Amino acid sequence: MALRRTRSSSITLAAAGIAIAFTAAACGSSSSGGNAAVNSGSTSSSNLPAYCGGASGSGKVLVGASNFAENITLADIYVDVLKGCGYDASEKTFASREAYYPLVTKGKIQVIPEYAATLTDFINDAKNGPNAPSKASGDINTTIANLKAELPSTLAVLNPAAATDRNAFAVQTKFATANHITTLSQLAAYSQSHPLTLAGPPECPTRAFCEPGLEKTYGMKIAHFQQTDEDGPLTRKALTSGKAQVGLVFSSDGDLSGLGLTVLTDDKDLQASDNIVPLVASSLATGAAANALNAVSAKLDQATLVALNKAVVVDKGTSQQVADQFVAQELS
């Protein structure tokens, strides 16, 4: 349970989230200034940015976000491009999916940067009870198909990004380079002659996507489990000090490369496909909004998402600055 995307327990990002929530609130009230460059020329459709796909939008759009840095940055990007296409877009942050999802279904919020697998399970659990078998898959296409099937007709999901924010396993970069390891399969092969110490939260030894998954899906040899925390400072310390060779983190963490850590590719799709995907009101499923948000998804690969998070969490840019920069560099 706790091994899924429960950001509140991720100390680093939660702390950053608090700081950014404040910033975002400030930006929300005076966002016209921050977006002047993006907004310019949005009155005539011939001058619209290319990401609008030749269409223009109008009317109010409220973008919701969960209260952590990554999600707020994504929402800021969504607001920027929606404004660029002529919508009167604004943003509001919420404590959790439980808080905003009812408002999405009622049409009070029109756009949310979502996570495909977690959203699929959230709606599935709400419909079929908390013990219902998961409909999220390691394969993003299957997950999106299942998600579309269970969404109410008033809602739609657009194209998922390649970037994910999900459980992942990190090793020291110098260890990965020295042993030519980039995937979990390669680490599993290495572990046959060098059994590993795995660092993770207390529930890791009993959770299918943690230690048992590494052992069954990848055949990894884990000699010892070092109990630490969920993607927090203790896990980082265990890895950087060499107390553990591999540890559980999140795939989009922005601080890992700075610590000399590398996330290995989950080449057998052990983790559910928590790709970033825009959840929108059906009225926005076609036209300028859909074109713009799909253009954002197309640019969001894993390295880009990690860079966005690093810019906010490590380099302490505001989410609005980082979002404006992303739109200016990647989409113009």
Added chain:
Amino acid sequence: MTPDLVLPAQVDNSTWHQFTTWFTTKSSWLGGTNGTAGVLHLFVQHLWISALSLAITCAIGIPLAALLSRWRRGGLIVTTVANGARSVPIIGVMLLLAIGPIGIGTEPAVIALVIFALPPILTNTYTGICEVDAETTRAAIGMGMTRLQVMRSVELPLAIPLVATGIRLAAVQIWATATIAAIVGSGGLGQLITVGYATQYYGEVYGGVLVIALSAIALDTVLKRAQTAVRLRFGASQSSLS
């Protein structure tokens, strides 16, 4: 979210049922085949952390108290150190040491526990030495003993009953508090609580709490008896000396 284990509706998943299941399952005590630690293994870890912490606390606290008892302002220092150590938030110290230079494992837990257990040993030893009858000390000096000999052969032996009280208090405090060592990855009985909580297997949490509480009470009882024996043994020598 995704359940790892889909429970049929008729399965009794109440905490009481979890607890009785946990308590009566062999692997809870001896460890699971998949390498999960049982009570026995965690008990040994807990014992090791506690014994090491107590030994280090004694090795620091008793000589320090003896040294300070020779100094006019020693009492003030003992009070300051003891009060300071008492007010330190042990969980914060443990976590800061773990993410800092010490690293995760047994070391941060032991260091934090030593800081935490220092006050009872320091104050009791200091009081014990200072309360030795001045006549006795003077008699020893009159017999030609050096300061060191007085400390070793007269004052410390006479202080033993109070030192023993300090050690007992420190030992029980350490045993009960070593529970939080599991948070920095040093294992011990506290791991029953962290793992039970993280996996929402609250029966294990209750089991862990029960094992820790009962073992702390048992430890206190045993140490009280030992302390009585010590008092009879050394209390007697005190009366023969004075």
